[in-house]
Amino acid sequence: MPQHHSYFGLLLLAALWHPALALSPKFVPCQIQKPASTSPLSGCPAGTIFVSQNASDPHMQFTSIQAAIQSLPPTGAATILIAQGVYHETVNVTRSAPLTLLGQLPSTAVARAAPFANASSPNMNLVQVFQTNFVMPGEDDATSAVLTVAPNGAGGLIGAGPTGAPLQPVFGNTDFKAYNIDFQNRAATFAISQALATDISYANASFYGCSFASFQDTWYTGRNGSTYVVDSVIFGQTDCAFSFGPILHWFQNVILANRACGGGLVAWKGTNQTDAPGNRYGAYISNSQIIRSPDANSSTSTTGLCFLGRPWNELATTVYLSTFMDASVRPAGWTTFSTPTFQNTTFYAEFNSTGPGGNTSQRVPIEQKLTAAQVQSLDLTIDGVFLEHPRWIDFEYLF
Numbered sequence: 001m002p003q004h005h006s007y008f009g010l011l012l013l014a015a016l017w018h019p020a021l022a023l024s025p026k027f028v029p030c031q032i033q034k035p036a037s038t039s040p041l042s043g044c045p046a047g048t049i050f051v052s053q054n055a056s057d058p059h060m061q062f063t064s065i066q067a068a069i070q071s072l073p074p075t076g077a078a079t080i081l082i083a084q085g086v087y088h089e090t091v092n093v094t095r096s097a098p099l100t101l102l103g104q105l106p107s108t109a110v111a112r113a114a115p116f117a118n119a120s121s122p123n124m125n126l127v128q129v130f131q132t133n134f135v136m137p138g139e140d141d142a143t144s145a146v147l148t149v150a151p152n153g154a155g156g157l158i159g160a161g162p163t164g165a166p167l168q169p170v171f172g173n174t175d176f177k178a179y180n181i182d183f184q185n186r187a188a189t190f191a192i193s194q195a196l197a198t199d200i201s202y203a204n205a206s207f208y209g210c211s212f213a214s215f216q217d218t219w220y221t222g223r224n225g226s227t228y229v230v231d232s233v234i235f236g237q238t239d240c241a242f243s244f245g246p247i248l249h250w251f252q253n254v255i256l257a258n259r260a261c262g263g264g265l266v267a268w269k270g271t272n273q274t275d276a277p278g279n280r281y282g283a284y285i286s287n288s289q290i291i292r293s294p295d296a297n298s299s300t301s302t303t304g305l306c307f308l309g310r311p312w313n314e315l316a317t318t319v320y321l322s323t324f325m326d327a328s329v330r331p332a333g334w335t336t337f338s339t340p341t342f343q344n345t346t347f348y349a350e351f352n353s354t355g356p357g358g359n360t361s362q363r364v365p366i367e368q369k370l371t372a373a374q375v376q377s378l379d380l381t382i383d384g385v386f387l388e389h390p391r392w393i394d395f396e397y398l399f
């Protein structure tokens with residue numbers, strides 16, 4: 001869209017010059033709230049769909065995100081712009097063609113300051129999507145997610161026991177992206193049971209300037225899922241981020257905010273080399289921060305109580321790179337899950353942790369304390385672990 005060139009050009013320039021601002025240069029002209037005289041879709045990719053709760057807005061095409069998603073044809077890349085608002089709904093993406101969800105950004109600044117700019121007071125987005133589902137006895141965790149990206153119902157299932165739900169010969173979305181959206185599971189203000197914010201299975205998905213909030217199993221990457229999260233916040237208590245192999249997830253400049261301590265920050269279920277020779281399946285957390293959540297109940301103690309991870313099954317891999325850890329991190333670092341011997345099959349590693357919780361002198365013996373040379377030789381980079389330069393990640397995003 002050629003209109004308002006100087007307006008957007010100026011904003012972009014300001015953004016590029018201001019290191020505290022985090023955004024997508026490609027999408028900010030679309031995301032930014034505009035004066036009433038300007039279409040909210042100006043600056044957007046052609047064909048962008050507008051979701052707004054304002055039924056009298058002439059540009060509104062759908063009042064719910066899921067209705068917009070269901071309107072999409074099975075093929076072709078799609079973009080959905082979501083107006084400021086609080087959306088009480090479940091978002092379920094089964095299509096395999098690329099889909100980008102954009103949350104509106106305030107017009108007063110080119111973008112909100114990065115959530116990372118002030119860890120003790122993360123900025124919330126203008127767009128919030130929430131559900132209040134939690135898992136009842138006998139139900140699968142998948143029933144509780146606010147956002148599901150999976151090819152079908154069976155693909156989203158987690159299952160139980162050491163092998164979980166059966167592997168599916170399917171793949172869902174090959175390029176799902178979300179920018180500046182808060183996904184919240186508001187089932188309770190404590191760990192009521194599993195209450196997921198995301199379930200991303202058999203899909204490749206990435207998130208920019210988002211937040212994910214719950215108390216148990218907030219972030220879930222499921223089987224054959226590859227996920228990348230940058231410049232975002234994950235709020236949780238028990239198993240903040242958990243995954244079921246074979247999966248890969250990379251958290252870059254993410255705040256892991258402990259609302260209380262339970263389980264481990266990462267509870268990962270591994271897979272072996274028989275399944276996928278040469279695989280690098282695991283959870284990788286880089287240049288991030290682990291903190292007591294600013295919204296933790298003041299009567300809840302976290303000091304020295306939160307574990308970095310626990311192995312749900314054998315062969316769990318969790319690596320923390322250059323991550324700040326506040327006093328909520330337990331000196332031992334890692335704990336066991338149901339079967340203590342699983343810990344001996346893990347690759348639990350840390351490199352260059354900082355902060356009061358980053359002192360590794362009392363970590364459990366199975367932890368690998370990596371040197372810079374080892375990080376290099378293991379190629380602990382995004383391209384190194386995904387075994388390619390993932391085309392589904394937006395590397396232009398500024399953070």
Ligand SMILES: *[C@@H]1O[C@H](CO)[C@@H](O)[C@H](O)[C@H]1NC(C)=O
Nearest residue numbers: 036053054055056057058059
């Ligand atoms: C809804 O849209 C109408 C038409 O553009 C506008 O006049 C009104 O201010 C909007 N309401 C809200 C709450 O934004």
Ligand SMILES: *[C@@H]1O[C@H](CO)[C@@H](O)[C@H](O)[C@H]1NC(C)=O
Nearest residue numbers: 117118119120121122123294
């Ligand atoms: C960060 O936010 C907290 C809570 O709102 C505030 O007390 C503190 O001054 C802020 N720090 C900076 C550097 O802005």
Ligand SMILES: *[C@@H]1O[C@H](CO)[C@@H](O)[C@H](O)[C@H]1NC(C)=O
Nearest residue numbers: 092094142143148152153156
């Ligand atoms: C998502 O939609 C598919 C297709 O309608 C359905 O099979 C699946 O159960 C849905 N998943 C959730 C979590 O609602």
Ligand SMILES: *[C@@H]1O[C@H](CO)[C@@H](O)[C@H](O)[C@H]1NC(C)=O
Nearest residue numbers: 167169170171224246275276
């Ligand atoms: C993941 O999905 C891809 C595409 O369908 C398939 O080729 C691959 O074998 C799957 N990997 C696993 C471990 O299931």
Ligand SMILES: *[C@@H]1O[C@H](CO)[C@@H](O)[C@H](O)[C@H]1NC(C)=O
Nearest residue numbers: 163271272273274275276314
């Ligand atoms: C590896 O996984 C395969 C397939 O799930 C399984 O049959 C095999 O027993 C596993 N091997 C080991 C050593 O765990």
Ligand SMILES: *[C@@H]1O[C@H](CO)[C@@H](O)[C@H](O)[C@H]1NC(C)=O
Nearest residue numbers: 188189190296297298299300
């Ligand atoms: C904080 O914890 C106390 C003690 O467990 C509880 O009574 C109170 O309801 C909690 N507050 C919130 C907002 O959950």
Ligand SMILES: *[C@@H]1O[C@H](CO)[C@@H](O)[C@H](O)[C@H]1NC(C)=O
Nearest residue numbers: 287322323324352353354372
């Ligand atoms: C260690 O981490 C700090 C803070 O995250 C970072 O500034 C520094 O560059 C890192 N050092 C190395 C060698 O990566």
Ligand SMILES: *[C@@H]1O[C@H](CO)[C@@H](O)[C@H](O)[C@H]1NC(C)=O
Nearest residue numbers: 336339340341342343344366
């Ligand atoms: C791990 O292996 C060591 C040595 O083989 C053994 O002494 C220890 O008990 C094992 N730990 C667990 C938790 O199984």
Ligand SMILES: *[C@@H]1O[C@H](CO)[C@@H](O)[C@H](O)[C@H]1NC(C)=O
Nearest residue numbers: 331355356358359360361362
């Ligand atoms: C790390 O912890 C150990 C044991 O508590 C202590 O002796 C050491 O001084 C600490 N190191 C730093 C850099 O604080």
Ligand SMILES: *[C@@H]1O[C@H](CO)[C@@H](O)[C@H](O)[C@H]1NC(C)=O
Nearest residue numbers: 171174204226386388390391
């Ligand atoms: C998903 O991403 C992985 C890692 O980048 C890639 O190897 C794989 O081909 C992608 N899958 C599909 C179906 O696009």
